[in-house]
Protein backbone atom coordinates (compact mmCIF):
# COMPACT_ATOMS: atom_id res chain seq x y z
CA UNK A 689 0.00 0.00 0.00
CA UNK A 690 1.25 3.48 -0.87
CA UNK A 691 0.36 5.53 2.19
CA UNK A 692 1.40 3.94 5.47
CA UNK A 693 -1.38 2.17 7.24
CA UNK A 694 -4.30 4.07 5.71
CA UNK A 695 -6.86 1.96 3.90
CA UNK A 696 -9.02 4.95 2.95
CA UNK A 697 -7.98 8.58 2.74
CA UNK A 698 -10.60 10.93 1.35
CA UNK A 699 -10.69 14.67 1.14
CA UNK A 700 -13.77 16.74 0.28
CA UNK A 701 -15.21 13.88 -1.74
CA UNK A 702 -18.47 14.77 -3.48
CA UNK A 703 -20.92 13.66 -6.14
CA UNK A 704 -23.39 15.71 -8.15
CA UNK A 705 -26.07 14.12 -10.31
CA UNK A 706 -26.93 16.96 -12.69
CA UNK A 707 -27.60 19.91 -10.40
CA UNK A 708 -28.41 17.66 -7.41
CA UNK A 709 -25.56 17.29 -4.93
CA UNK A 710 -25.97 13.82 -3.43
CA UNK A 711 -22.70 13.88 -1.43
CA UNK A 712 -20.35 16.71 -0.55
CA UNK A 713 -17.25 17.46 1.51
CA UNK A 714 -16.67 13.92 2.79
CA UNK A 715 -13.29 13.83 4.55
CA UNK A 716 -11.93 11.02 6.72
CA UNK A 717 -8.99 8.68 7.14
CA UNK A 718 -9.40 5.01 7.96
CA UNK A 719 -6.46 2.94 9.30
CA UNK A 720 -5.80 -0.52 7.90
CA UNK A 721 -7.44 -3.34 9.85
CA UNK A 722 -10.24 -1.26 11.29
CA UNK A 723 -14.00 -1.50 10.95
CA UNK A 724 -15.83 1.66 9.97
CA UNK A 725 -19.59 1.91 10.25
CA UNK A 726 -21.49 4.29 8.02
CA UNK A 727 -24.76 5.37 9.56
CA UNK A 728 -27.42 7.91 8.66
CA UNK A 729 -31.04 8.14 7.51
CA UNK A 730 -32.30 6.67 4.22
CA UNK A 731 -31.11 8.70 1.27
CA UNK A 732 -28.33 10.38 3.27
CA UNK A 733 -25.66 9.44 0.75
CA UNK A 734 -24.05 6.32 2.23
CA UNK A 735 -24.37 4.14 -0.85
CA UNK A 736 -23.22 6.93 -3.16
CA UNK A 737 -20.11 7.47 -1.03
CA UNK A 738 -19.44 3.73 -0.88
CA UNK A 739 -19.78 3.44 -4.67
CA UNK A 740 -17.24 6.22 -5.17
CA UNK A 741 -14.80 4.52 -2.80
CA UNK A 742 -15.24 1.21 -4.65
CA UNK A 743 -14.22 2.81 -7.94
CA UNK A 744 -17.60 2.25 -9.60
CA UNK A 745 -18.88 5.85 -9.45
CA UNK A 746 -16.70 8.78 -10.51
CA UNK A 747 -16.61 11.60 -7.94
CA UNK A 748 -17.36 15.10 -9.22
CA UNK A 749 -15.47 16.76 -6.35
CA UNK A 750 -12.51 16.05 -4.10
CA UNK A 751 -10.00 13.22 -3.89
CA UNK A 752 -9.76 9.77 -2.40
CA UNK A 753 -7.28 6.96 -2.25
CA UNK A 754 -8.38 3.46 -1.37
CA UNK A 755 -5.62 0.95 -0.52
CA UNK A 756 -3.24 3.55 -1.93
CA UNK A 757 -5.04 3.71 -5.31
CA UNK A 758 -6.70 6.86 -6.62
CA UNK A 759 -10.46 6.47 -7.11
CA UNK A 760 -10.42 8.68 -10.20
CA UNK A 761 -7.40 7.28 -12.04
CA UNK A 762 -7.05 3.73 -10.69
CA UNK A 763 -10.61 2.40 -10.23
CA UNK A 764 -9.74 -0.98 -11.80
CA UNK A 765 -6.94 -1.58 -9.28
CA UNK A 766 -9.35 -0.75 -6.46
CA UNK A 767 -11.96 -3.19 -7.76
CA UNK A 768 -9.37 -5.98 -7.84
CA UNK A 769 -8.52 -5.54 -4.17
CA UNK A 770 -11.91 -5.07 -2.59
CA UNK A 771 -14.73 -7.43 -1.74
CA UNK A 772 -18.18 -5.92 -2.14
CA UNK A 773 -21.48 -7.16 -0.81
CA UNK A 774 -24.62 -5.21 -1.60
CA UNK A 775 -27.99 -5.14 0.17
CA UNK A 776 -29.39 -7.47 -2.48
CA UNK A 777 -26.67 -10.18 -2.26
CA UNK A 778 -25.82 -10.71 -5.94
CA UNK A 779 -26.38 -14.47 -5.85
CA UNK A 780 -27.87 -16.76 -8.46
CA UNK A 781 -31.01 -18.08 -6.83
CA UNK A 782 -31.42 -21.05 -9.18
CA UNK A 783 -27.87 -22.27 -8.61
CA UNK A 784 -26.66 -24.21 -5.58
CA UNK A 785 -24.38 -22.71 -2.95
CA UNK A 786 -21.42 -24.59 -4.43
CA UNK A 787 -22.26 -23.42 -7.95
CA UNK A 788 -22.44 -19.81 -6.79
CA UNK A 789 -19.04 -20.11 -5.14
CA UNK A 790 -17.60 -21.75 -8.27
CA UNK A 791 -19.10 -18.98 -10.38
CA UNK A 792 -17.55 -16.20 -8.29
CA UNK A 793 -14.18 -17.96 -8.23
CA UNK A 794 -14.32 -17.80 -12.02
CA UNK A 795 -15.23 -14.10 -11.94
CA UNK A 796 -12.08 -13.50 -9.88
CA UNK A 797 -10.03 -15.57 -12.35
CA UNK A 798 -9.14 -18.15 -9.73
CA UNK A 799 -8.20 -21.51 -11.27
CA UNK A 800 -6.68 -24.86 -10.40
CA UNK A 801 -5.13 -25.55 -7.01
CA UNK A 802 -5.42 -21.93 -5.89
CA UNK A 803 -9.17 -21.83 -6.64
CA UNK A 804 -9.73 -25.12 -4.81
CA UNK A 805 -7.80 -23.89 -1.77
CA UNK A 806 -9.56 -20.52 -1.59
CA UNK A 807 -12.97 -22.15 -1.93
CA UNK A 808 -12.12 -24.65 0.80
CA UNK A 809 -11.00 -21.84 3.09
CA UNK A 810 -14.10 -19.66 2.71
CA UNK A 811 -16.47 -22.63 2.95
CA UNK A 812 -14.77 -23.64 6.19
CA UNK A 813 -14.60 -20.11 7.61
CA UNK A 814 -18.20 -19.25 6.89
CA UNK A 815 -19.44 -22.72 7.88
CA UNK A 816 -21.11 -23.57 4.56
CA UNK A 817 -20.15 -27.24 4.20
CA UNK A 818 -23.60 -28.66 4.86
CA UNK A 819 -25.31 -26.11 2.63
CA UNK A 820 -23.20 -26.67 -0.50
CA UNK A 821 -25.75 -28.78 -2.46
CA UNK A 822 -28.71 -26.54 -1.55
CA UNK A 823 -30.33 -24.21 -4.09
CA UNK A 824 -29.84 -20.61 -3.00
CA UNK A 825 -33.54 -19.74 -3.36
CA UNK A 826 -34.36 -22.30 -0.67
CA UNK A 827 -32.03 -20.65 1.88
CA UNK A 828 -33.09 -18.26 4.65
CA UNK A 829 -31.98 -14.61 4.47
CA UNK A 830 -29.27 -15.27 7.03
CA UNK A 831 -27.75 -18.13 5.02
CA UNK A 832 -27.94 -16.16 1.77
CA UNK A 833 -26.04 -13.41 3.53
CA UNK A 834 -23.32 -15.85 4.55
CA UNK A 835 -23.03 -17.29 1.04
CA UNK A 836 -22.74 -13.75 -0.37
CA UNK A 837 -20.00 -12.99 2.16
CA UNK A 838 -18.14 -16.17 1.19
CA UNK A 839 -18.24 -15.11 -2.47
CA UNK A 840 -16.95 -11.63 -1.58
CA UNK A 841 -13.97 -13.15 0.28
CA UNK A 842 -12.77 -15.62 -2.37
CA UNK A 843 -10.07 -13.33 -3.79
CA UNK A 844 -8.81 -12.38 -0.28
CA UNK A 845 -9.67 -8.67 -0.51
CA UNK A 846 -7.75 -6.17 1.61
CA UNK A 847 -10.90 -4.09 2.00
CA UNK A 848 -14.37 -5.54 2.48
CA UNK A 849 -17.25 -3.19 1.69
CA UNK A 850 -20.68 -4.16 2.99
CA UNK A 851 -23.74 -2.08 2.12
CA UNK A 852 -26.44 -2.83 4.70
CA UNK A 853 -25.47 -6.52 4.81
CA UNK A 854 -27.81 -7.41 7.65
CA UNK A 855 -30.99 -5.65 6.48
CA UNK A 856 -33.90 -8.01 7.13
CA UNK A 857 -31.74 -10.69 8.73
CA UNK A 858 -32.69 -12.24 12.09
CA UNK A 859 -30.73 -11.35 15.27
CA UNK A 860 -28.94 -14.70 15.59
CA UNK A 861 -27.71 -14.56 11.98
CA UNK A 862 -26.68 -10.91 12.49
CA UNK A 863 -24.61 -11.89 15.50
CA UNK A 864 -22.88 -14.76 13.67
CA UNK A 865 -22.20 -12.44 10.74
CA UNK A 866 -20.62 -9.78 12.96
CA UNK A 867 -18.46 -12.37 14.72
CA UNK A 868 -17.02 -13.25 11.32
CA UNK A 869 -16.52 -9.54 10.49
CA UNK A 870 -14.60 -8.92 13.71
CA UNK A 871 -12.42 -11.98 13.12
CA UNK A 872 -11.57 -10.76 9.61
CA UNK A 873 -10.62 -7.33 10.98
CA UNK A 874 -8.41 -8.89 13.66
CA UNK A 875 -6.59 -10.69 10.86
CA UNK A 876 -5.88 -7.34 9.16
CA UNK A 877 -8.76 -6.83 6.75
CA UNK A 878 -10.27 -3.33 6.64
CA UNK A 879 -14.04 -3.23 6.65
CA UNK A 880 -16.44 -0.48 5.62
CA UNK A 881 -20.04 -1.25 6.47
CA UNK A 882 -23.25 0.74 6.26
CA UNK A 883 -25.96 -0.15 8.72
CA UNK A 884 -29.18 1.08 10.28
CA UNK A 885 -28.61 -1.05 13.39
CA UNK A 886 -27.05 0.95 16.22
CA UNK A 887 -26.04 -2.18 18.16
CA UNK A 888 -23.89 -3.13 15.17
CA UNK A 889 -22.55 0.41 14.80
CA UNK A 890 -21.47 0.39 18.44
CA UNK A 891 -19.04 -2.48 17.80
CA UNK A 892 -17.21 -0.63 15.00
CA UNK A 893 -13.79 0.95 15.58
CA UNK A 894 -14.89 4.14 13.81
CA UNK A 895 -18.22 5.59 12.84
CA UNK A 896 -19.21 8.12 10.23
CA UNK A 897 -22.60 9.80 10.54
CA UNK A 898 -23.91 10.88 7.16
CA UNK A 899 -26.71 13.45 6.90
CA UNK A 900 -27.96 15.24 3.84
CA UNK A 901 -24.94 14.10 1.86
CA UNK A 902 -22.37 15.29 4.38
CA UNK A 903 -20.22 13.45 6.89
CA UNK A 904 -21.23 15.46 9.93
CA UNK A 905 -19.30 13.41 12.49
CA UNK A 906 -16.45 10.89 12.43
CA UNK A 907 -14.71 9.15 15.33
CA UNK A 908 -14.82 6.18 17.62
CA UNK A 909 -18.29 5.37 19.02
CA UNK A 910 -17.06 6.28 22.53
CA UNK A 911 -15.63 9.63 21.39
CA UNK A 912 -18.77 10.52 19.50
CA UNK A 913 -21.10 9.71 22.37
CA UNK A 914 -18.88 11.58 24.84
CA UNK A 915 -18.66 14.66 22.61
CA UNK A 916 -22.44 15.11 22.54
CA UNK A 917 -22.89 13.73 26.05
CA UNK A 918 -25.16 10.88 24.94
CA UNK A 919 -25.43 7.52 26.70
CA UNK A 920 -26.04 5.46 23.58
CA UNK A 921 -25.95 5.64 19.80
CA UNK A 922 -29.75 5.72 19.43
CA UNK A 923 -29.83 8.94 21.45
CA UNK A 924 -26.87 10.31 19.50
CA UNK A 925 -28.53 9.48 16.18
CA UNK A 926 -31.78 11.22 17.21
CA UNK A 927 -29.79 14.20 18.50
CA UNK A 928 -28.07 14.60 15.12
CA UNK A 929 -31.31 14.23 13.19
CA UNK A 930 -33.06 16.86 15.30
CA UNK A 931 -30.10 19.22 15.11
CA UNK A 932 -29.67 18.89 11.35
CA UNK A 933 -33.33 18.51 10.49
CA UNK A 934 -34.09 22.07 9.37
CA UNK A 935 -33.90 21.46 5.64
CA UNK A 936 -32.05 19.23 3.22
CA UNK A 937 -29.53 21.60 1.61
CA UNK A 938 -29.32 19.25 -1.38
CA UNK A 939 -32.86 20.20 -2.44
CA UNK A 940 -32.02 23.84 -3.00
CA UNK A 941 -30.82 23.33 -6.55
CA UNK A 942 -34.05 21.53 -7.40
CA UNK A 943 -36.43 24.30 -6.47
Ligand SMILES: Nc1ncnc2c1ncn2[C@@H]1O[C@H](COP(=O)(O)OP(=O)(O)OP(=O)(O)O)[C@@H](O)[C@H]1O
Nearest residue numbers: 705708710728729730731732733734735736737898
Ligand atom coordinates in the same frame (compact mmCIF):
# COMPACT_ATOMS: atom_id res chain seq x y z
N1 LIG B 1 -27.84 7.77 -10.06
C1 LIG B 1 -28.47 8.72 -9.34
N2 LIG B 1 -29.07 9.78 -9.94
C2 LIG B 1 -29.68 10.74 -9.23
N3 LIG B 1 -29.78 10.75 -7.87
C3 LIG B 1 -29.23 9.71 -7.22
C4 LIG B 1 -28.55 8.65 -7.90
N4 LIG B 1 -28.09 7.77 -6.97
C5 LIG B 1 -28.47 8.26 -5.77
N5 LIG B 1 -29.15 9.42 -5.92
C6 LIG B 1 -29.70 10.25 -4.84
O1 LIG B 1 -28.67 10.58 -3.95
C7 LIG B 1 -29.16 10.58 -2.60
C8 LIG B 1 -28.32 9.67 -1.75
O2 LIG B 1 -28.66 8.31 -2.06
P1 LIG B 1 -27.92 7.07 -1.41
O3 LIG B 1 -28.47 5.84 -2.06
O4 LIG B 1 -26.46 7.29 -1.49
O5 LIG B 1 -28.41 7.15 0.11
P2 LIG B 1 -28.23 6.08 1.29
O6 LIG B 1 -27.72 6.87 2.47
O7 LIG B 1 -27.41 4.94 0.84
O8 LIG B 1 -29.73 5.61 1.58
P3 LIG B 1 -30.31 4.17 2.12
O9 LIG B 1 -30.02 4.13 3.58
O10 LIG B 1 -31.76 4.31 1.82
O11 LIG B 1 -29.65 3.09 1.33
C9 LIG B 1 -30.62 10.19 -2.66
O12 LIG B 1 -31.42 11.37 -2.63
C10 LIG B 1 -30.73 9.49 -3.99
O13 LIG B 1 -32.03 9.63 -4.54
